[in-house]
Structure formats: structure tokens, C-alpha cells
Amino acid sequence: MGFAGGLPHPLLYADMLKSIGHWGANVEQALGVASINHVLYMWLAMGILFSLGLIVRGRLQLVPGGLQNLFETIIGGLEDFTVSNLGQEGRQFMPLLCTIFMFILTMNYIGLIPGCDAPTANINTPAAMAIIVFLFYQGVGMKKWGFGYIKHFMGPVSFLAPLMLILEPISHIARPLSLTLRLFGNIRGEEIVLILMFFLAPLIGSLPMYFLFVLAKTIQAFIFFMLTMLYLQGSIEHAH
Amino acid sequence: MLEINIWEIGVHILNVIILFIVLRLLLYKPILKFIKKRENIFADKADDLDDMEKGLVQQKQEYQQMMSEANNEAASIITKSNEMARDHAREILDNAKxxxxxxxxxxxxxxxxEKVQARMDMKSDIAEMAIQIAEKVLEREVSIDDNRKIIDEFFERVG
Structure with a gap:
């Protein structure tokens, strides 16, 4: 099956599982999805996060250890960052923002494990997340401002309002599109480069790429998180 | 895979919602609660330390005051002792004088x-000597009346 830009993936654990048990096709049929691979890897990412969450929760100590320290830094740091940008009101959005960041990060990193495919390299995954973000920040804006939320679509100058009422919805609809394509394009591109480098020079070619992509995948997760936060900020702040 | 599949998107949305709910209950709430708890513990400890520091500063001031009072008292005792010693010395000196x-x-x-006694002894010796001399001159015994008379005359002459 073609993955990275049509290139065959050298090894995929999900394919191996399917070939052994022949259960993948049934699941694909039941879920109505074209390929179960990225769904499986997504479940793998969820499983990793659940497991780490359970481990951390069970070992909470006053003086944090390695894993607790990592999660406290991520969660505490993101909360502080969110509150510093959105104010105290932003604290309530932290769980969603944190979930988005950690989930995308984990899914991106899964792509670095040999034999695994990053679920975010499939356009449906970033699209699902972008739709969630879009619906969430619009819902927050509507809940907060009610009918007055329409002012957010009218622009800063009143005589331009009729024009802005056409442009702003387009701009808002473009947001999930840009979120989706940015994440998908980057991760898919990285997957392609990784596979190409693996074919060219298995160890010397792909190993340096790993270091670069660890950074790039983290940045992509952070960009998605940042943009979500900025969209939320736009929806909860006063319209001009 | 570039083909958009609504069902797949639906599955992913469901996954994200499940993940959000589970992580919220499993991770964020306990960790944030724990961080808050730790902050409260540290804040309490910081308050305790502040109180302790205040107490120590107060205790130090009290000790300094006590030391100052003790120094003053010691100086006063030394001054008083010196005065007493001086008085005592003066008294001893006066008594000695x-x-x-x-x-x-x-x-x-x-x-x-002694002078009077010596004069009287001398007077008696002289009288005795005078009597003996008189007896030698007169070649007879001199009576007590004569004796007294001779002595008196002698002393009148001698002064």
C-alpha cells in the first residue's frame, strides 16, 4: 500500500497485523474507513498517553520524578502560557489545548518509530482536529457574546462591515483548512524525506533526519496549539 | 493519503473527544490539583519560615536588649564597687590615721x-643623797623634819 507520497513504506506493523489476522479489512469495513493503518496508530498514540497518564497519576510525589516532572512541565507550562495569553478566562481551555498539543506531538513522534506511520501524515487526522478546533472556538465565541458575536465578522470600521461580512467568514473557513494542510503537509513531507533517505542510505541518511524531525514535529505540534489558542483569543476578546 | 473520508474524520473526532475526556480526568485534573497542593504546601512553609524569621529577629532583639541591660548593670556594679572600695579605703586610712x-x-x-616618774625618782634619789651628804657634814643623824627642811631648801635653791 502506498503511503509516503505514493512511496511504499518499508515496514508497517499495522500491515503485518492485518496480514496475520485478516481482521483489518473487517474493521475497515465496519468503520467505513479506507485504511485502518493510521487509525491503529492513532489508537496506539492514545494508548501511550493513557498509559503514561495512569503511570504518572499513580506515582504523584511531592518531589517529582522523571516522568511526573516531564508532564508537570508540559501541563504547567502550557497552562501558564495559555493564562498569560488569554488571561484567567483561558484556564478553562487548557485541557483541550493541552490534549491537542500532546496528541499531535505523540502522533508525530510515532512516525519516527521504525515500522510505524504518523497518523498526522493522513489528511483525515489533521482535518478532524481542525474541525474540532473550528467548532470549539466558534462555540466559545457564540456562548460568550451571543448574537453580538457577529461583530467579530464585521471588521474594525463600520462602513466596511458589509464587505467584511463576506471576507471574514471566508477567513474563518480557511482556518481549519490551513491548520489541516500545514500539519498534514509537514508531517507527510517529513515521512517522504525519511523514507527517501532510508532508501538512499539506511543508517547514515536517515539518522540525522531523526534529530531534525524530532524538532520539526515538536514545532508543528506547538504551531497547531498556538493557532488554536489565538483563534480562541479572537473569539473571547471584544470585537472592535 | 489525500482522499477526505467523512467517516474517518468522524472516527478521529470521536477519538479526540474520548482522549480529551480521559486525559482530563486521568491527567490534567490530578496533576493540576497536585501542583496546586504543592504550591499551597510551599506557601504554608514559606509563611512558617517568615513567622520563624520574625520570631528569630524578635528573639535577637530581646537578647540584644538583655545583653545591653546586663552590660549596663555590670558597668553600674563595677562603678558602685569602685566607689565602695574607695570609701572603704578612705575609711581604713582614716581609722589608721x-x-x-x-x-x-x-x-x-x-x-x-615617764618624765614625771623619772623626776620623782630623781627627786627621791637626790633627797637621799642630800641626806647622806648632810649626815656626813653634820656627822649626826638627820631627823625626818630636818631632812624635809634640807630638801625643801635645796629644791628652793635649785628651783
Whole structure:
């Protein structure tokens, strides 16, 4: 099956599982999805996060250890960052923002494990997340401002309002599109480069790429998180 | 895979919602609660330390005051002791002077007494000697009346 830009993936654990048990096709049929691979890897990412969450929760100590320290830094740091940008009101959005960041990060990193495919390299995954973000920040804006939320679509100058009422919805609809394509394009591109480098020079070619992509995948997760936060900020702040 | 599949998107949305709910209950709430708890513990400890520091500063001031009072008291005791010693020395000196004066007076008296006694002894010796001389001159015994008469005449002459 073609993955990275049509290139065959050298090894995929999900394919191996399917070939052994022949259960993948049934699941694909039941879920109505074209390929179960990225769904499986997504479940793998969820499983990793659940497991780490359970481990951390069970070992909470006053003086944090390695894993607790990592999660406290991520969660505490993101909360502080969110509150510093959105104010105290932003604290309530932290769980969603944190979930988005950690989930995308984990899914991106899964792509670095040999034999695994990053679920975010499939356009449906970033699209699902972008739709969630879009619906969430619009819902927050509507809940907060009610009918007055329409002012957010009218622009800063009143005589331009009729024009802005056409442009702003387009701009808002473009947001999930840009979120989706940015994440998908980057991760898919990285997957392609990784596979190409693996074919060219298995160890010397792909190993340096790993270091670069660890950074790039983290940045992509952070960009998605940042943009979500900025969209939320736009929806909860006063319209001009 | 570039084909958009609504069902797949639906599955992913469901996954994200499940993940959000589970992580919220499993991770964020406990960790944030724990961080808050730790902050409260540290804040309490910081308050305790502040209180302890205040107490120590107060105790230090009290000790300094006590030391200052003790120093003052010691200085006062030393001054008083010096004065007492000076008074005592003066008293001893006065007593010694008085005693010396008494001794001098007593010595003078004794000397005077000795002088009188010596004069009387001398007077008696001279009288005896005068009687003997008179007996030699007169070649007879001199009576007590004569004796007295001769002595008196002698002393009148001698002065």
C-alpha cells in the first residue's frame, strides 16, 4: 500500500497485523474507513498517553520524578502560557489545548518509530482536529457574546462591515483548512524525506533526519496549539 | 493519503473527544490539583519560615536588649564597687590615721608619765643623797623634819 507520497513504506506493523489476522479489512469495513493503518496508530498514540497518564497519576510525589516532572512541565507550562495569553478566562481551555498539543506531538513522534506511520501524515487526522478546533472556538465565541458575536465578522470600521461580512467568514473557513494542510503537509513531507533517505542510505541518511524531525514535529505540534489558542483569543476578546 | 473520508474524520473526532475526556480526568485534573497542593504546601512553609524569621529577629532583639541591660548593670556594679572600695579605703586610712594619732597621744602621755616618774625618782634619789651628804657634814643623824627642811631648801635653791 502506498503511503509516503505514493512511496511504499518499508515496514508497517499495522500491515503485518492485518496480514496475520485478516481482521483489518473487517474493521475497515465496519468503520467505513479506507485504511485502518493510521487509525491503529492513532489508537496506539492514545494508548501511550493513557498509559503514561495512569503511570504518572499513580506515582504523584511531592518531589517529582522523571516522568511526573516531564508532564508537570508540559501541563504547567502550557497552562501558564495559555493564562498569560488569554488571561484567567483561558484556564478553562487548557485541557483541550493541552490534549491537542500532546496528541499531535505523540502522533508525530510515532512516525519516527521504525515500522510505524504518523497518523498526522493522513489528511483525515489533521482535518478532524481542525474541525474540532473550528467548532470549539466558534462555540466559545457564540456562548460568550451571543448574537453580538457577529461583530467579530464585521471588521474594525463600520462602513466596511458589509464587505467584511463576506471576507471574514471566508477567513474563518480557511482556518481549519490551513491548520489541516500545514500539519498534514509537514508531517507527510517529513515521512517522504525519511523514507527517501532510508532508501538512499539506511543508517547514515536517515539518522540525522531523526534529530531534525524530532524538532520539526515538536514545532508543528506547538504551531497547531498556538493557532488554536489565538483563534480562541479572537473569539473571547471584544470585537472592535 | 489525500482522499477526505467523512467517516474517518468522524472516527478521529470521536477519538479526540474520548482522549480529551480521559486525559482530563486521568491527567490534567490530578496533576493540576497536585501542583496546586504543592504550591499551597510551599506557601504554608514559606509563611512558617517568615513567622520563624520574625520570631528569630524578635528573639535577637530581646537578647540584644538583655545583653545591653546586663552590660549596663555590670558597668553600674563595677562603678558602685569602685566607689565602695574607695570609701572603704578612705575609711581604713582614716581609722589608721586616728589610731596613729591615738598612739602618738598615748606615747606622749606615757613619755610625760615617764618624765614625771623619772623626776620623782630623781627627786627621791637626790633627797637621799642630800641626806647622806648632810649626815656626813653634820656627822649626826638627820631627823625626818630636818631632812624635809634640807630638801625643801635645796629644791628652793635649785628651783
Amino acid at each position: 586616728e589610731h596613729a594619732r591615738d598612739l602618738v597621744v598615748r606615747a606622749k602621755k606615757e613619755i610625760e608619765g
